[in-house]
Every structure is written in C-alpha cells, then in structure tokens.
Amino acid sequence: MPAHEQKVKRIARQLKSRKGKTPVSLKKKAVSHEVPKPDDRRHDDEKIDISDLNDIILIDKRGMLCIAEPGVTFFDLVTETLKHGLVPIVVPELKTITIGGAVAGCSIESMSYRYGGFHDTCLEYEVITAKGEVLTCTPDNRNSLLFQMVHGTFGTLGIISLLKFRLIKAKPFVKVVYEKYRTLDDYRSAIMRHYRAKDVDFMDGIIHSPQEYILSAANFVSKAPYTHSYDWMRIYYKSTGSLKEDYLRTRDYFFRYDRGVTNVNPKSFIGRLLLGKFMDSNTVLRLADRFRRFIPASRIPITVDVFVPFSKVPDFMDWYGKEIGFFPLWCVPYKRVREYEWISEELLRRTDDVLFLDLAIYGLKKRDKNYYRMIEDKLLEIGGIKTLISTNYYSEPDFWRSWNRENYFRVKRRTDPDNIFRDLYTKTCRAARGLGR
Ligand SMILES: Cc1cc2nc3c(=O)[nH]c(=O)nc-3n(C[C@H](O)[C@H](O)[C@H](O)COP(=O)(O)OP(=O)(O)OC[C@H]3O[C@@H](n4cnc5c(N)ncnc54)[C@H](O)[C@@H]3O)c2cc1C
Numbered sequence: 240m241p242a243h244e245q246k247v248k249r250i251a252r253q254l255k256s257r258k259g260k261t262p263v264s265l266k267k268k269a270v271s272h273e274v275p276k277p278d279d280r281r282h283d284d285e286k287i288d289i290s291d292l293n294d295i296i297l298i299d300k301r302g303m304l305c306i307a308e309p310g311v312t313f314f315d316l317v318t319e320t321l322k323h324g325l326v327p328i329v330v331p332e333l334k335t336i337t338i339g340g341a342v343a344g345c346s347i348e349s350m351s352y353r354y355g356g357f358h359d360t361c362l363e364y365e366v367i368t369a370k371g372e373v374l375t376c377t378p379d380n381r382n383s384l385l386f387q388m389v390h391g392t393f394g395t396l397g398i399i400s401l402l403k404f405r406l407i408k409a410k411p412f413v414k415v416v417y418e419k420y421r422t423l424d425d426y427r428s429a430i431m432r433h434y435r436a437k438d439v440d441f442m443d444g445i446i447h448s449p450q451e452y453i454l455s456a457a458n459f460v461s462k463a464p465y466t467h468s469y470d471w472m473r474i475y476y477k478s479t480g481s482l483k484e485d486y487l488r489t490r491d492y493f494f495r496y497d498r499g500v501t502n503v504n505p506k507s508f509i510g511r512l513l514l515g516k517f518m519d520s521n522t523v524l525r526l527a528d529r530f531r532r533f534i535p536a537s538r539i540p541i542t543v544d545v546f547v548p549f550s551k552v553p554d555f556m557d558w559y560g561k562e563i564g565f566f567p568l569w570c571v572p573y574k575r576v577r578e579y580e581w582i583s584e585e586l587l588r589r590t591d592d593v594l595f596l597d598l599a600i601y602g603l604k605k606r607d608k609n610y611y612r613m614i615e616d617k618l619l620e621i622g623g624i625k626t627l628i629s630t631n632y633y634s635e636p637d638f639w640r641s642w643n644r645e646n647y648f649r650v651k652r653r654t655d656p657d658n659i660f661r662d663l664y665t666k667t668c669r670a671a672r673g674l675g676r
Contacts, residue, residue, distance in 0.1 A: 242294070243292075243294065243296060243308065243400075243401065246291050246292055246308075246400075247365070247367065247373055247400050247401075250287060250288075250289060250367055250371075250398065250400065251367055251371035251372070251373055252371065253287060253288075253371075254287065254367065254368075254369060254370065254371035255370065255371035257659070260657040260658070260659060261284075261285065261659070261676075262280070262281075262284050262285075262658075262659055262660070262661050262670070262676060263284055263285050263286065263287050263659050263660065264281040264284040264285075264286055264287070265286065265287055265289050265394060265398065266286040266287065266288045266289065266290055267289060267290055267310055267337065267339075267340075268290040268291075268293055268310050269310060269312055269335045269336075269337050269340075269521075270335055270521055270524045270525050270528065271340070271524070271528070272333060272335075272336050272340065272344070272520075272524060272628070273344075273628050274539070274542045274628060274629045274630060275524075275527040275528060275531050275534065275539055276531075276630065276671050276672070277531040277532055277534065277536065277539075278672060278673025279670065279671045279672075279673065280670040280671075280673060280674075280675070280676070281666075281670065281671075282531075287398065289309070289310065289339075289398060289400070290310065291310075292308035292309050292310045292339070292400060293308055293310040293311055294307065294308050294311070295307045295308075295311055295315070295316065295319055296308070296401070298319060298320055298323055298325070298406070300323045300324075300325065303325060303405060303406045303407065303408070304362070304403060304404070304405060304406060305320065305327070305403070305404055305405075305406055306401065306402070306403045307338060307401075307402055307404075308339075308400065308401060308402075309337060309338055309339020309340070309342075309398075309399045309400065309401070309402060310337050310339060311337060311338050312334060312335045312336065312337050312338075313327065313330050313331055313333075313334065313335075313336050313337075313338065313341070313493070313494075314334035314335060314490075314494065316338065317330060317489075317490055317493055317494075318490065320406055320409075321409060321489065321490060324408060324409060325406040325407065325408060325409060326406060326407060326409040326489070326493070327357065327360065327404065327406060327407075328350055328354050328357070328360040328404075328405055328406070328407050329346055329347070329348050329350050329351055329354055329355070329356055329357040329359070329360060330348055330350075330357075330493040331346045331347065331348055331357065332348055332493060332494055332495065332496040332497065332500070333494070333496070333497055333520040333521075334494050334497050334519065334520065334521060335520070335521045338357070338402055338404070339399045339402065341356075341357045341358070342357065342358045342361060342364070342389060342390055342399055342402065343389065343390075343391075343392065343393055343394045343399060344391065344393060344626070344627075344628060345391060345544070345626040345627075345628065346358065347544075347571045347573055347597050348441075348443070348493075348571065349441035349442055349443035349455070349457065349571060350440070350441055351571055351572065351573040351574065351597070352430075352433070352434055352442045352571075352572035352573065352574055352594070353437060353574060354574070354576065355573065355574050355575065355576035355577075356390070356573070357404070358389075358390040358391075359576045359577075360404050360405045361402055361403065361404040361405075362377065362378075362403045362404060362405065363375065363376065363377045363386075363401075363402070363403040364376045364386060364389060364399050364401065364402055364403075365399070365400045365401035365402075366382075366385060366389060366396070366397040366398065366399055366400065366654070367397055367398040367400050368397045368653075368654040368655065369397065369654060369655035369656070369657060369659045369660060370654075370656075372654075373400070374397070374654075376389070384580060384646060384649065384650055385397070385650050385653070385654065387579070387580040387581065387646075388580055388581055388646055388647060388650045390579075390581060391581055391626075391627070392581065392647065392663050393627060393663060393666055393667055394660060395651070395655070395660045395661055395662055395663045395666055396647075396650050396651060396654050396655060396660070397654045397655065397660070409459055409489055410459035410460055410461050410489065411461065411463075411488065411489055412459070412460045412461070412462065412463040412466065412486055412487065412488060412489060412492075413440075413441070413457050413458065413459055413460065413486070413487050413488075413489055413492035414457060414458055414460045414463070414484065414485075414486050415441075415455050415456070415457040415484060415485045415486075415487065415492070416455075416456050416457070416483070416484045417453050417454070417455055417479050417480075417482055417483060417484065417485075418453070418454040418455075418456060419451070419452070419453055420452040420453075420454065421450055421451070421452070422452070423449075423452065423552070423553060423556055424553075425452070426444075426446075426452035426454065427549070427552060427553075429454050430442070430444075430454065430549075430572050430594075430596070431549070431594075433454075433456060434572060434574075434594055439456040439457060439458055440457060440458045440459050441455070441456070441457035441458070441492075442454065442455070442456055442457070442572055443455050443569070443570060443571045443572070444479070444569075444570040444571075445476050445479045445480070445501065445567050445568070445569060445570065446566060446567060446568040446570060446598075447479075447480050447566060447567045448566050448567070449556075449560055449566070451480065453479045453480060455479055457492070459489065460486070463486035463487075463488075464486065465486055466486050466487055466488050466491070467485055467486065467487060467491075468487065468488070468491045469487075469491070469495050469496075469497075469498060470491075470497065470498060470516065470519070471511065471515045471516045472508075472511050472512065472515055474498065474503045474511075475495040475496055475498070476496065476500065476501045476503070476567060476569070496569075497519050497520050498515070498518065498519060498520070499518075499520065499523070499601065499602075500569050500599060500601050501567045501568070501569055501599075501601045501602065502540065502542075502601035502602030504518060504523070505518065527539075536605075537605050538605075539605070540601070540602045540603060540604060540605075541600060541602075541603040541604070541605060541610055541611070541629070542599075542600065542601050542602075542628070542629050543599070543600045543603075543610070543611065543614055543625065543629045544597060544598075544599045544600075544625070544626040544628060544629070545597070545598050545599075545614060545618055545623055545624070545625050545626070546573060546595040546596075546597050546623055546624045546625075546626070547595060547596050547597075547598060547618075547621065547623045548590045548591075548592035548595055548621065548622055548623060549572075549592045549594040549595060549596055550591075550592050551592075551621040551622065551623065552596050554621055555598075555617065555621060555623065558617055559617075562613060562617075563600075563603070563610060563613070563614075565600060565603045568598050568599065568600060569598070569599040569601070570596055570597065570598055570599075571596070571597040571599070572594060572595070572596055572597075573594070573595045573596070573597045574593060574594055574595075575592070575593050575594075575595060580643060580646050581642060581643050581646065581647070582624070582641070582642070582643055583639060583640055583641055583642055583643045583644070584643065585640055586622055586624070586640065586641050589622040590622040595623075609632065611629065611630050611631065611632050612632040615631070615632060615633055615637070618641075619637060619640060619641070624641050625641075627663075627667040627668075630671070630672065631667050631668040631671065631672075632668070633664075633668050635664055635668075638664050638668060639664070642663065642664075647662075647663060648662075661676070
C-alpha cells in the first residue's frame with residue numbers, strides 16, 4: 240500500500256511539526272453528516288487535510304473482508320463490493336456517509352438488530368495520534384482500548400486512517416414486507432419475535448402515528464417480479480404505510496432513505512417533479528453547510544437520534560407522546576453486541592437490555608421549549624443514550640453519567656495529551672454551540 244503509506248506520512252508529518260496547542264479539525268472530501276451548526280468553532284480551526292484518504296485497498300472475496308481508507312463513502316463501497324456478491328454488514332442509509340465517519344460518529348441500519356453498528360463489524364483500525372504516531376489497533380493488541388474507544392468519540396482520540404472490516408454475502412434484490420400494528424405493545428412483540436428468531440436479514444420501521452406502527456421485515460432475494468426506487472417522485476417512508484410489500488435492487492434498498500429519512504423535501508407533487516431528483520442528502524447537507532451563516536438558528540429543524548433500552552420503550556413513548564408528540568419516527572432495533580467500553584459503568588449497571596430501539600426524529604420544528612435538553616433528561620432517567628450528531632446541552636457531570644470518563648481519558652492522555660482534537664464533551668456539547676475553545 241505505498242500510496243496509502245505516503246498519505247499517512249504526510250498527515251503524520253503535519254501533526255508532528257505543529258508547535259501550537261490550538262484545536263484542529265479534519266478536512267474531508269465528502270460532506271459531513273452532522274446537523275448544521277452555524278456557530279461550531281470547528282469552522283475556524285486549522286485543518287488537517289485527510290481528503291485524499293478515499294481508496295478501497297482490498298476486497299478479499301474468500302475471506303469476506305475489506306480494507307479501505309476512511310473517506311470511502313458507503314455508496315462507493317457498496318457499488319464495489321456488490322461486484323463480488325458482498326456488502327458491508329451495516330450500511331448507514333445516506334449515500335455519502337463515510338466509513339471513517341461512521342466509526343468516529345455513529346452508524347445504525349436495519350441489520351443492527353443482529354450485528355450492532357458498523358464499528359462492531361470492524362477488525363482493525365490504523366489511527367494517527369495528535370503527535371503523529373501511527374498505531375495499529377485491534378481488539379486484542381496493546382491498543383485494544385483505543386480500538387474500542389475510537390467509536391463514537393468524534394475524532395477526539397485520533398484520526399482513523401485505515402479500516403479493516405467484515406463483509407457479508409448479498410443477493411441482487413431485497414424483498415420488504417410491511418407488518419402493520421395498531422398498538423405499541425403489538426409492535427414491540429413483533430420486534431422481539433424477529434429479534435429472537437433472527438428470521439429476517441433486515442428489520443427497521445416507521446411509527447407514522449401513535450395508532451400506526453409499521454415494521455419493515457426484509458430479506459435478500461435472487462429474483463424480483465418488479466422493483467421500485469425512491470430517488471425522485473416516490474418517498475420511501477410514505478410507501479411503508481401504503482404498500483404490503485415491495486422489491487428493491489439491493490443498492491437501492493440500502494439508500495432508500497437518501498432523499499431524507501422522514502423529512503423529505505420538497506413535499507408537493509410539482510416540487511418533487513422539478514427538484515426531487517436533485518435534492519438528495521448530499522446536496523441538502525452541502526447547501527446547509529455553505530449557507531449556514533444565513534440560516535436563522537430557529538429555522539434549522541431538530542434532528543435527534545436516541546437509543547432507548549427496549550424495556551423502557553413504553554415509558555419513553557408515553558412521555559414523548561405527551562411532551563413532544565411529533566411523528567413520524569424512524570425506528571431501528573439495535574443489538575448491544577458487547578459491554579461497550581465507551582458507555583459509563585453507571586449506565587451499564589442500570590441497563591440489562593441487550594436490545595435497544597433507536598428512534599430518530601427528523602424535521603421537528605423548534606418551539607419555545609428546548610426539546611434537546613428535555614430528551615437528554617428523559618434519557619438520563621431511563622438509561623438511554625443520545626447520539627451526539629445533533630445539538631447537545633448536557634452539563635459536564637450529566638454527560639459523563641452516560642459516557643465512560645475513565646476509559647476515555649486513559650486513551651486521551653496517550654493519543655492527544657495537548658488536547659488539540661478537543662475532548663469529547665467540549666467538542667460535542669460546547670464548541671459545536673460556539674462555546675469554549
Ligand atoms: C441528517 C442526518 C441523518 C443521518 N442519518 C443517519 C442514518 O440514517 N444512519 C446512520 O447510521 N447515521 C445517520 N446519521 C449519523 C451519521 O451516520 C453520523 O453522523 C456519521 O458520523 C456521519 O459520518 P460522516 O462520514 O458524514 O462523518 P462526519 O460527519 O464528517 O464526521 C463525524 C465526526 O467524526 C469525525 N471523523 C470523520 N472522519 C474521521 C476519521 N477518519 N478519523 C477520526 N474522526 C473522524 C469528524 O471530525 C466528526 O466529528 C445522520 C446524521 C444526520 C445529520
């Protein structure tokens with residue numbers, strides 16, 4: 240991998256030669272999938288340029304493995320692996336989410352009920368520390384804690400420069416069956432049934448309203464009587480309420496929500512006819528980033544993604560219905576495949592659930608209440624956890640009640656002693672809102 244080594248050397252050299260201790264941020268090629276944060280201090284940081292780390296190095300068909308650089312997008316990855324009849328095990332459904340971003344941030348999808356997140360399918364990372372050291376991290380070597388902690392710490396422990404991960408066999412089409420339920424109890428029972436039986440390849444769903452719960456149970460199939468794609472006039476999440484079943488080409492299935500999960504714009508027939516083809520997630524996020532200074536904060540819709548322990552879903556939904564009451568919600572059952580090192584011991588102690596339900600809110604309008612803070616408080620009460628992609632209001636003590644402070648700083652002291660990547664709390668809860676350094 241000489242070309243890869245050259246790229247890594249260049250990045251390491253930049254870090255080694257840095258004298259100051261002011262914060263740095265990454266410059267990637269693909270757009271960032273974070274909620275637009277106009278005041279984020281990262282916009283003014285010195286940049287570490289990783290925009291050439293975009294190559295797939297190896298697809299090992301027999302070993303069902305892939306080695307790739309972090310800037311590879313899931314769309315490009317799926318396109319290449321499908322040529323070998325393989326796909327990554329968890330494919331986040333927006334086309335330009337990168338594999339490095341999925342590990343450093345979060346990644347869930349309809350295979351998560353069996354396999355957890357994309358990071359749970361990874362076998363090895365190469366990480367460049369703030370001092371320009373290049374570390375190989377596996378679950379068993381001397382960097383094993385860094386291997387586990389690099390997930391969800393938003394690049395604050397180092398730069399992932401290479402990933403090795405498992406692939407799974409795929410077929411050309413996916414058949415989706417929409418199971419419809421009228422009550423949350425019936426919905427939960429159906430999810431638990433599939434979870435225990437492991438009888439489908441994919442499971443996710445849409446709660447259209449408190450009376451309409453759709454579970455999308457899907458399988459790879461070799462043949463399809465017809466196929467639909469959802470990249471223009473048709474809106475995928477809506478189709479889950481009107482169809483009994485559907486067939487999609489495998490790649491179209493993975494990116495079926497790319498026009499927006501449940502917040503698809505434009506909504507009108509004419510709007511979709513004229514612009515629907517062009518308004519994919521990549522374009523929307525690029526426009527939002529480019530014009531961030533001109534978008535009033537009150538107009539940026541709320542995007543929140545929460546992991547609720549399965550046994551606490553009725554409690555959460557009861558509270559949610561009374562306090563927020565915004566639908567539709569995207570639901571992804573998620574298996575916690577190990578006692579994650581990045582979760583605090585307090586939270587692990589309080590939560591016996593192995594299965595979580597990831598609930599994603601897209602497009603909720605801001606009102607006079609601070610919905611983010613309300614959701615954070617409710618999650619602290621029930622032992623849930625919020626992904627940090629949205630705006631975060633946690634106080635520092637509350638934050639470390641969910642995330643594992645001890646493990647985090649054990650690694651941080653080793654990989655970024657001068658704190659140039661910022662610490663996780665500062666980066667996601669303060670700097671992202673324009674506060675602190
Ligand atoms: C509107 C919206 C919809 C979303 N929908 C989904 C979804 O359907 N499914 C899902 O799983 N997730 C979803 N996400 C979350 C998304 O997967 C995560 O935010 C993910 O981290 C984005 O990856 P990215 O490649 O865009 O990384 P970025 O957004 O660019 O980066 C995320 C963080 O990781 C850091 N980072 C990026 N690359 C590296 C690297 N190589 N080394 C170290 N740190 C790095 C960045 O500095 C940043 O802090 C959504 C997010 C948004 C805003």
